[in-house]
Amino acid sequence: MITTVLLLLLSALVYVFWSSDPMVEVVRLHLNNIRIHTLPIINVDLSLYVTLKVRNLDVYSMDFTSLDVVVKYRGKRLGHVRSDHGHIRALGSSYVDAEIDLRGINVLSDVVSLLEDLGRGTVPFDIVTEVSGKLGLLFFEFPLKAKLSCEVLVNTHSQTIARQTCYPEVSRHCCLR
Template sequence: MTTPPKADYYAPLPIHVPQSYVVLTPYYPSPNRGRCRMICTFSLVLLAAMVYLFWPSEPDMKIVRLRMKRIHIHTVPRVAVDISMFVTVRVRNTDVYSMDYRALEVAVGYRGKKLGHVRSEQGHVRARGSSYVDAELDFDGVELLADLVHLLEDLAKGTVPFDTVTKIEAQLGLLFFQVPLLAKVSCEVVVNTMNQTIARQNCYAE
């Protein structure tokens, strides 16, 4: 009988590969971190609200009355028009601090031609308040030869359109600081010559 080879009697021992294990500890979020996140969010919201509330804004200016007192057309020595008006401008301060304006200027034109302007004295507008400025405009010897026919037609219809530009130079009183402010508003004003009221007005800031 032949002896079988050793490979039939002995099997190779298995090779054990060592394995590594990582032990993780449970994570518990810190209550201080969540509180800090809430405080930061509240602070940002509060800061945005304060910037929105205290940021300087332009005053709201509007012509509330434009009354024509006198219109006289003369042809000697040249064709010209004498116009006298009474205007009232409302200046509304939308900020939470007072406003002092050094000058308020109102210019009036007709069909793109400037008739003249008037400049008022200085004034004061309280916070979230309004102030009314009255001024009288006298335009003598205005040459409207090209638009004289249109002016006569408008007077016959009872409504005359005017172009107005209102400018204000002011300072906003913010605590111990003075913030300079310059605002300008242009309006298209249609005056009813029958009852001396404003029939229509369209304004936009410049």
């Protein structure tokens, strides 16, 4: 009987203190403007405003050392923005705003696709978000990483997200042993 209780207690402690990756979610993506230049070469200016929600599911605080957001169009990296550091309390969440201002993006290889997408009124983007940080428990710190990939279809007329499909990418980090 005592062995069973101790085993259950040990299992509960492992479950509670086992570190898990933070959850990252794109809450809002707003297309500020998109401008196509044809002279002297074809390129694009793109301005996006992204709001991310980072949730800490653990019973101890989390400090993220970096949050990196990469924007891609049809597999081609357009640019990225990086946020430095932040703190998220235990079982809490935090919102991180990022403004991505890309100027003079060379899309010569994708210009036909881009013009077709603009003609339809929707442009597909891939947004990859990566969070790196540490979980703090008493005097111990444990590294963590989370990565979220989103396929986002932006309506250029209403400047809103028409469809968004996100999926976390599995990562391995150091755990409590």
